[in-house]
Amino acid sequence: MEFIADEMLGKLAKWLRILGVSVITDLGEGNFDDLALKVAEERKCVILTRDESLFKRAVKRNIRVEFVPEDPIKALVEISAKYGIQLEIDLDKTRCPLCNTPLRKVGHEEAAGKVPDAVIRSEKQILFCSNCNKYYWTGTHYENMLSELEIARSLKEADDERRRE
Ligand SMILES: [Zn+2]
Known part of the structure; x- marks a missing residue:
């Protein structure tokens, strides 16, 4: 499953990527809404937006679209519930919050000189975005x-709980 998110949803996009979900935010040159609709159709992505006109255009073209809450944590809760996304970080699946590339685990020897010495000396897990x-x-x-x-x-x-009541 893959999402497209507009620039208003930067925080939500970061969260989803950290949880291992692919979120496209960079669609290249041109009108973002037009590109979002085109890419969503081609790649069967779900559009995440807070833009009513984009939302309506997507609905009209039968493209899956979610109008998400403004608060990023509420948005995350809503989207994770709807799409069965675990609210847990799996370091084998996590993606770069900035660019969506899957991160690669690197050993402390490989990272030596590139991250602070204290990190190398610690038990911390190091990941790399190529x-x-x-x-x-x-x-x-x-x-x-x-x-x-x-x-x-x-x-x-x-x-x-509320839904069960
Ligand atoms: Zn990156």
């Missing part, structure tokens, strides 16, 4: 993301 030429590792930022996901999971559970 497109951005950028290293990621499981530090404070990662811990913060885990707690945000925790919040998203509890929101999702509360929604499930």
Whole structure:
């Protein structure tokens, strides 16, 4: 499953990529809405948007489209519930939050000299984006993301409860 998200949904796109879901945001030169509709049709993507005119055009052409909430965590909860996306980070599947390329795990020897020494000395997992030429590792930022996901999971559970009642 693949999504197309417009630029208003940068945070949601990042989250989905971190969770291993492909989200296209860069459609190249031209009118974004026109390109989004064309690519969604060709590749059977789901469009995520907060733009009413894009939403309506997609509905008219029978393209799957979601009008998502403004709050990125609420949006994440809604989309994950609807499309069966686990709110958990799997480092074997995670994608570059900036460019959507699947990240590759790298050993500490390979990353030596390219990331801070403290990271090399630690037990942290290091990942690499070959497109951005950028290293990621499981530090404070990662811990913060885990707690945000925790919040998203509890929101999702509360929604499930409400639906059962
Ligand atoms: Zn990248």
